Amino acid sequence: MESETNGNLTSQLHLNNSTNANDRVDSYGFEKPEGYESYEEMMAQYVAVLTRRSAKWSKLLQGKVNVEKTLKVKRYVRKGVPKEHRAQIWMAASGAQEHLEKNPGYYHSLLGTEQQHDAKLEETVRIDMHRTFPDNVQFRNSSEPCLQKALYNVLLAYGHHNQVVGYCQGMNFIAGYLIIITKDEEKSFWLMDALLGRILPDYYNPAMLGLKMDQEVLGELVRVKSPAVWQAMVQHNVMWTLVVSRWFICLYIDVLPVETVLRIWDCLFYEGSKILFRVALTLIRHHQAEILQARSMVELCERFKLITQGAFTYDCHTFMKEVLLSLLPHIDRKSSFLFFLTLTGILLSLLPDIDRKSSGNQEVSPWQPSLSCGRRAESVLWRRRPDSTPDHSSTTNNLPKAIALRMFQVIFICPHAKQIIRSHNPWRNV
Structure with missing residues (x-):
């Protein structure tokens, strides 16, 4: 399969007239679900919400490319990013835009010539092409153009970029969604790098x-x-x-x-x-x-x-x-407070080891766990005896430290916010 190095797919992502005539296909090219009449009913109501949100987002952005992370922006994101601004917000919020600007031409260099490609990687990626979104008209061979080519390019480039991960099942669906939303191969690549490399590290490596x-x-x-x-x-x-x-x-x-x-x-x-x-x-x-x-x-x-x-x-x-x-x-206030104290104690017990493993002699803040903290968590979690079985009657104190640390991060650590547990409406501020 030939690699297509033109990153901009804007002209390629419009459904043809026959597809538009099909009222069973949504605006993303997916076939509407069973009982789509009720789906249409819901979407008709949601359109009014989208219209209001779109006006507010346009006023907020005012033509700006980058968006500063604030509580107001966070509230807007939680209430939904309009389709026309979604790619921009994802790129800015994830750091993908910064990486793209710092590495001009890098994506295209990864595609290079076919002689430079890993044959095993190519074959693995190619096998999953026809399994990706069979219910989406844009990914069918009969579609003109067919987005399988763009999908192939993004997955191949990422496999060369991150050779530890390479390619594994599930990545094709993620890349497919990104291509549908961004309409751009290069942006999809950098968003994949943000997701798999920074937001969800070690989700897609061989050990998962x-x-x-x-x-x-x-x-x-x-x-x-x-x-x-x-x-x-x-x-x-x-x-x-x-x-x-x-x-x-x-x-x-x-x-x-x-x-x-x-x-x-x-x-x-x-x-x-x-x-x-x-x-x-x-x-x-x-x-x-x-x-x-x-x-x-x-x-x-x-x-x-x-x-x-x-x-x-x-x-x-x-x-x-x-x-x-x-x-x-x-959870009741007493349980929440005790749970918080327990997890805090577990986190503090990890700090001496985290400090020793951190790069240089820099201190690692407990409120900003470093990569070494994550690696330490993995080693604690997976250093169990093969014959050991989980004790479901144990308390939080007996959890593997890595799990407790991750729970602490998920529940309590919230970057770009001053307070985590709030007494007023969490829909607005948490």
């Missing part, structure tokens, strides 16, 4: 340590916030990886509706990975009654598939409001 750790963390958060569901998981001997691994590795693509996924990604690029946990917790808590009706492992896994469907997730604006209100203060 970051992914495995975050699934464990979600389990512990469920134990705190929805103990009945956690108990059901233990009772039926269901591992969290069975029910949520696809949520995390695909970043909710093909799990939740397109508009809802994009709203989640708005927060993901601006605030980081904690939004993935909040979405998962919201789904679980909202559908707790249905989950608890399961009477076997198979039935429990099936319940987790069903909770991602229905009107609750289609109404992305209401859904995201619920997600951003599902915070730790819903």
Whole structure:
């Protein structure tokens, strides 16, 4: 497959007239779901919200390329970035724009000539081309142009850029979404670099340590916030990886509706990975009654598939409001305070080792965990005896330190905000 080095796909991403005539296809090229009449009804109401948000965003940006991170911008992001501003906000918030400007021509140099490409990488990427979004008309061979070529280029370039990760399943869906939104190969590449390299480190490397750790963390958060569901998981001997691994590795693509996924990604690029946990917790808590009706492992896994469907997730604006209100203060104040103290103690116990491993003699602030902190967390988590089994009756004090540290980061550490636990409306400020 020939590499296409023209980064700008603006002229390539418009659906042709026959596609536009198909009322079963949305504005992103995806076939509308079953019962699309109710979907259209919801979208008609959402258009009014988008119109209001678009006017406010245009007034805020006023033609600026970069956006300073403030509480006001954060509030705007949480209420949704309009389609026309989404690529710009994602690029600015994630640092991808800065990397693109500092490395002009780098993306095209990675594509180079076909003789320079890794044959194994090419073959691995090519295999997944036809599996990527078969329900999207823009990725079909019959489409003119077909976005598979742009997708191939972005994945190939990233594989050469990050040879430790190379390519693994799930990355094709992420790159596909980025191409649809940015309409630009080079921007999609740098957004992938931000996601996989900085926002979600170690999610997509061969060992997938970051992914495995975050699934464990979600389990512990469920134990705190929805103990009945956690108990059901233990009772039926269901591992969290069975029910949520696809949520995390695909970043909710093909799990939740397109508009809802994009709203989640708005927060993901601006605030980081904690939004993935909040979405998962919201789904679980909202559908707790249905989950608890399961009477076997198979039935429990099936319940987790069903909770991602229905009107609750289609109404992305209401859904995201619920997600951003599902915070730790819903636990009683005493439990929240004790939990905070426990995690603080665990974090402080890690500091001496973190300081020794940090580069040079610079101190590592407990409020800004460094890369060495993450590596330390991994080594603690995965240095278990092979025959060891988790003690589900243990308290937070007995958690692997890495999981507790990650929980601390997810719940309490919020860059660009002065306060984490607030007594007033968290939808506005947290």
